[in-house]
Amino acid sequence: MLKRLSRGLRTVFAVAMLTVATYAAAVELRGDHPDTYVVRRGDTLWDISARFLKKPWLWPEIWQANPQIKNPHLIYPGDVISLAYLDRLAVQPGPRSEAAPINAIPLDQVEAFLKDMRVVDEFEQLPYVVSLEGERLRGTQNHVVYVRGLTGAQPGQRYLVVRPGQRYTQTRRMSNGQYLPFKEDLDYRGKRLLTQTNDFNSGWTNMVLSEGPLEKLGYELARINAGTVTRGEVGNIEVTTLLLDEVGREVRVGDRVIPVDALAYDLQFFPHPPKTQLPVGKAQVLAVADANNYGGPRDVVAISAGARDGIDNGTVFSIWSNGNKVIDRVEYGDDRSDLSVPKGSRVQLPDEFTGHVMVFRTFDKMSYGLVMEGIKPTRVGYSLKHPDATY
Incomplete structure (x- = not known):
């Protein structure tokens, strides 16, 4: 015993x-x-x-x-x-003088992205503002707008007015399989502006889209205003009358209309590493809030991975600038032009750590994250890896 x-x-x-x-x-x-x-x-x-x-x-x-x-x-x-x-x-425990516990992140810095932003797969089928009272160019609180496609709406029902602003896509180079992010601005109808180009630290423009399969990640819709239906489609009237009742941004022709819904989003976030291993380079910084190409701590970024990739709220990534391929001047000399040295003969530099980001809002194919800390600026196109990654 x-x-x-x-x-x-x-x-x-x-x-x-x-x-x-x-x-x-x-x-x-x-x-x-x-x-x-x-x-x-x-x-x-x-x-x-x-x-x-x-x-x-x-x-x-x-x-x-x-x-x-x-x-x-x-x-x-x-x-x-x-x-x-x-x-x-x-x-x-100390004295409970404060009503609310502290959070992992400051909610006031992400509130707009929790309440007023969303990403959808499609939006063209949504009802839209076709005209404004008195043929105004813009409308705000107490103005009337006319909505086409809102069939069956009844007086008293409330709707949100949203505006598609960005189209996010991701493609891959056929030569090396590198993931490439692409953000496109949309016009007032939600159509792509074909004249634009982007340089997301990858030296490419929209011409690169033909080099690999293109995947649409989603359309970003921003809340503009809200209103109440005062008159539906009656008789030969082909539009629904909506009275705007918020001080918010000005409504214009082309804005879309969706029902007011109680969005389900988290208010408490518990940091954790990604639950699944993503393909190398799949998760990238798609965009930085306020139309910037660079961001730092407490800036919101769009990420090219979402729920289908095993990402949920609280997922933490490390952020890395992508290593370039440089010419070995010792071997080739200073007089050789960049074009004369084949890419296969160049030296690959390592990625460099810049900071950490935590996801706070997840959609199917992409998500929003808050840069929690950084030793260098975060740029559009940077790669996201496991928070413990060393290279």
Whole structure:
């Protein structure tokens, strides 16, 4: 019996040591971490965990391991966070003077993308504004617009007015299989502007689309205004009358109309690595908010991967600038032109780490993310990898 008990104790001890070793391998504490930290209003879970951890996206694994914490995702201003037994984080509840717990990200910086933006596969079939009262060019609150295709709408029903602004696609070069993102602006009818070109750090324009299969990732619709139906299609009237009732942006001919719906989106985000392995180069930065080509911490970016790729809210990626192919001047000399050196003879440089991004809104083929931290600017066309990637 004593031998069996001894073997049992050794087994328990070995399992415990293995658990601690696995924990230590997965979670690295910062050398300069504070002993305690009092949570303040305006903090985010990401920023707080970055004070203790080298990898802030691992905080759920740490706090879930503490049985004394009733809900590791609900941390309030006034709570005291400290290092406890086995170097694990513990939380001492403070006074609940604040009604809401802090979040992983500042909601005010992504609110517009949660409430007012969406990505759809198609929009051409949606009803649209065909004219405005008095043949105005623009309409806003208390103005009347006329909508074509809103058959069956009844007085009193509410609708949103949205505008298709971007068309996102992705293609691949036949020569090397490299993924290439492409963002196209749309005109007032939602049609592609064929005269535009883009340079997403890949040295290509819309001429490259013929080099590989093109996949449409979606159309981005932005909320413009909202209104209430005052008169449907009656008699020989072929339009529905909509009274705008928001101060929002000005409505114009070509804007689309959709029913007011209660969008399902998350308000709490729990960081985690991607749940599936994506093809190399598949996840890229498609666009940066406010029509910029560059972005930094707390900027919103569009990502070329979505729910079908196993991406969900809270997924964390590392961001990498794509390594170029350069001419070996030692071998070829300074007098050789770029065109005279074949691409196959050039030297491939490594990708360079620039920061981390966390997904907060997911669609089928793409998603929105917030740049959480960065040591360099994030640019359209940069690749997204596992947060622990080293190259």
